[in-house]
Amino acid sequence: MATAAHGGEHEATTTGLNHRKMLMWAFLGSDCMFFGSLIATYLVYKGKSKGGPQPIDVFDIPVTSVSTFVLLMSSMSMVLAYSALTRGSLKGFRIWIASTAIMGMTFLAFQVFEFNDFVNYEVHFKCEEVGTGSLTEFEESFSDRCVDGVDEVDGIHDSEGNNLTGLTPKTNLFGTTFFTLTGFHGAHVTLGVIWLLSIFFYSFRRGRVTPERHLDVDLAALYWHFVDVVWIVIFTVVYLFGVFEGF
C-alpha cells in the first residue's frame, strides 16, 4: 500500500482524490495564467499596430466559425469516448477517441489554411469605393493607386512579385501577438492530438485501456476540454472583437 499501482485510482489519499488528477487540475489552473498572459499581451497591443493588415482586413468569421464548431464537437466526442469506456465499450471508445483526434486534426488543418491565407493576404478593391467608407483603413492607405484609367486595385506586389500586404509575425503588432497566441493554442491542440492517438493505439494492446483504468483517458480528456475552452475565449476575444476599435 506504500505506493499505488500504476493507474490505480483507489489509493488511500488524504483527500480521497487521485494524485494524478489533482496534478492535472493544478496544471490547468497554471495554464490559465499562461494563456492569460498571452491574451493580455494581445489586448494591450490591440489597435497599436503601425501599418500592415488589421483584424478586420484578414479575418474570415464564417470559416473560423466552422473550425470553432469542429473543436466544440470534438469535445463532445471526447466526453462520449470517456463515457463509452466507463460503460465497458472498448469499441465505442475507440470510435469516439479516433473521431476526436480526427476533429482535432481538422481544426489544425483549418489553422494552417488560415495562417497561410493571412501570410498571403492581398488587397483588392474597386476604386469607386475609395472614400465611401466601405474600405478598411489599410485598403484606403493604398487608394493613391487609383489614378486615371485604373478601376480597381488588384493585389500589391513589389517588382519581384513579392506580396507586400501579407500578415506575418513580423509585419506588425497584430501579426506578432495574433500568431503567437493562436500558435500556442495550436501547439496545445497538436500535443493533445498526439496524446489521444497514443491512447488510441495503446488500446489495441490487451488490458492496457480498460474501464478500471479510465483515469488515463480522463486526464487526456480534461486536457482536451481545456484546450477547447481556451479556444472559446480566443474565438470571442480575438476574432469576434477583432473588428472593434478600442475594445
Added chain:
Amino acid sequence: MSEDTQAAMQHGERKEAAHPSPLTYVAVAMTLAVITAIEVGIFYITGLGHAIIPVLVILSAGKFALVAMFYMHLRYDARLFSAFFAGGLALAAALVFALMWLSGFF
C-alpha cells in the same frame, strides 16, 4: 476548517459516481453549437455597435461554463478541483484587466 474541506472533498468524490448519460453530453453539445450560431449571428447584425461586446462576453462565458461543468465534470467532481481551476482563471482574468488598465486601454 480543514475537516470541513475534507468532508466536502469526500462528498464530491461520492458524487462522481453519478456521471450524466451520453444524452446529456449531446444536449450540451447542441447548446454549445446554438450559442456559437447566435454569437456569429448577432455579430452580423450591424447597428448593435459596441453593445455587442457584453453580449458576446456573456455568451462565451456560458459556453466556457458548460464545457467546464459538464465535459470536465466539475459539476460532479470534488470542489477542490473547481477551486484550483477557478483560482487560476480568476487570477488570469485579473491580470488581463490590470494590464489593460495600466496600459491605458480603457
Added chain:
Amino acid sequence: MTMPSLAIPRPVHPTGVWGWVTTIDHKRIGILYGVTAFVLFVIGGVEALVMRAQLVQAELDVVSPEMFNQLFTMHGTTMIFLAIMPMGAAFFNYVIPLQIGARDVAFPRLNAFSYWTFLAGAIMLNGSWFLGGAPNAGWFGYAPITGAAYNPGHGIDFWIMSLQILGIASLAAAFNFIVTILNMRAPGMTLMRMPLFTWMTLITAFLLVLAFPVITVALIELMFDRFFGTNFFVPGAGANPILWQHLFWVFGHPEVYILILPAMGIVSEVLPTFSKKPLFGYPVVVLSGLIIGFMGWMVWSHHMFTVGLGPIANSVFTITTMAIAVPTGIKIFNWLGTMWKGSITFSTPMLFSLGFITVFTIGGISGVMHSQAASDAQQQDTYFIVAHIHYVLFGGSIFALIAGIYYWFPKFTGRMYDELGGKITFWLVFAGMNLTFFPMHFTGLDGMPRRIYTYDSAMGWEFWNLTSTAGAALLAVGIAALIYNVVSGWVRGKQAPGDPWDARTLEWSMSSPPPEYNFAEIPTVTEVDDWWASKRRKDAAPVIAGASEDEGHSIHLPQPSYWPLVVSVGLLIGGYGLIYHYAVAAIGLAVSMVGVYAWSFEPVNDPDEGSGH
C-alpha cells in the same frame, strides 16, 4: 521485463554514482539539490566578490565594464534562481515527506526530473561564460536592451533558455509538492495541524504554479523577438517595452515571496524548538502567510514607480505595498511572542534565526520606505535598493536557509556539527553581512547608482565602498567557515541521535538519517506538534537508532528510473538547439519524447521484481 520493446533493463537497487543518477528517493534528491545549490551559491558569491574588488576604490580597472555587466547579471540570476530557490527545494524535498508522515513525494520520478532539469538550467546559464559571454542585461532583463538590436551575441539567449528550463523544473516541483502536501498527510494531520514549514511550502508551491507561466510568456515573447523578428518589445513597431516590466514583475514580486516564505517556515520551526514553546499564534501565522501569498499579486508596480504610470496607479500600488508589510509584521511579533518566557537555547540554528528576525526587519523597514512612490523616486536604482534586497534576501532567505542547514544537519547526515564552529560561523556571517550591506544605505542615499562599474573619486563614495568590500571579505571568510563546519561535521561529527533538539515535528521521530522508507509505521496525528505532544504523553515510540533490515522488507518503495534524466537531457539539448541550430533542437525534442513515452509506460513498480514477497 514489462517493456520488451525497450530492451534496456530497469535499474534495480543500483549503487554508487549510478544509484544517485537514477535515484527517486526524496531524501537523496534533497541532498543533490542542496549540494548543487550550495556550489552555485559559492559561484554567485565569487562573482559578487569580483564586483566588490572592482568597486573598492574609485576608477579601478579590475574588470572591464562589459565584464562588470555580465557579473552583476549572473550574480543576481544565479543567487535567485540557482541558489536560494533550489536550496529551498532541497528542504522541501528532504523535510516535507518526513513532516507530513509520508514515505515519499506523490510523484517520485517527477521529482527526479525536477532536479535534473534544474541542473540542466544551471549548466545552460553558467555555460555561457565559455560560449562567447554571459548575459549582461541584469537579472530582470529589461526590454528593449535585451532585444537583438541592442544586444547581439548569445548571452541573452542563454539567459532566456536557462530561465525557461529552470521554470519547467520549478513548475514540476511545485505541482509535485501541492499534491504531496494535500494528499499524502498522515492520518489525522488536518491542514491546521501541519507544521509551519509545510504550510509555507504549500503557499510557495501555489505561488510558483501561478507566477511562472507569466515569466514563461514574457521570455517566449523576448525569444521570438530575438529569433524570429517579432515586434513584442520593438518600440519602432508601436510596441511598449513597459509591457516587459509588467510581465516580469507580475512574476517577480510573487517570486520574492517564493524566496522568503520557505525561510519564514524554517524560522517558524527553529524558534519553537529552541524556545521549548509552541509557536505563538499558530493560526495567525498561517493566515498571515496566506494573506502574503494573496496580496503578493497586487503590488508588482512598486518596481515601476519611476516609469510614469500616473498618480492613480502609483497611489494604488503604494497603498497595497504598505499594506503587505502588515502580515509580515504580524509574523515577526508571533516569533517574538514564541520566545517570550521560553527557555531558550542559543544554539547555531537559533542564532541564525534570531539573526534572520533582526536583519529581515531592517530590510522590511527600508522596504516600507520605498513603498512610497515619492520616496522611491529618490531611491530607485541606487545602492539603497541594493542594501534593501540584500537585507531581505541575504539577511532573510540565506540566514534562514543556513539556520535550516544547521537545524536539520543531524537529520540529513546522521552526525552532529561542531557547535562552537557553528557559533563562530554565525558571528562571522552576521558581522560580514551587516558590514557589507549596511553602508550601501549610505552610498545609496548619497546618490550612488547601482550597476555602475566605477565612479569618480570626487563623489565621496570611497570610504563606504571600502567598508562594503571589507565586509564582503569577512562574509567570504564566514561562508568558508560554514563550509568547513558542515564538511567536517559530515565527515567526522559524532553520531546524531534521532531527536537531538527535543524537537516538535514528525521528522524527529525516526533515526538520523531516516531509513529509506522513512516510517516503519505511518503515525496517526492528533494535534499540532504531535511528536512533541506524544513525548509529553509518554506514548512516543522509542526512536530506532538504526533500522534493521527486516523492518523495511515488506514496504514497497518506488523503483529507480533513468527516464527523468533522459527527458531533462533532451530539454538541455533542445535549448542549445534553439540557440544554435534547429536540427539539434529537433534531436532534443526527440530525446525528450522518447523519455516521456518510456516514462509513461514504465510501471511505478516492476511486478516481476516484487513477486519475491
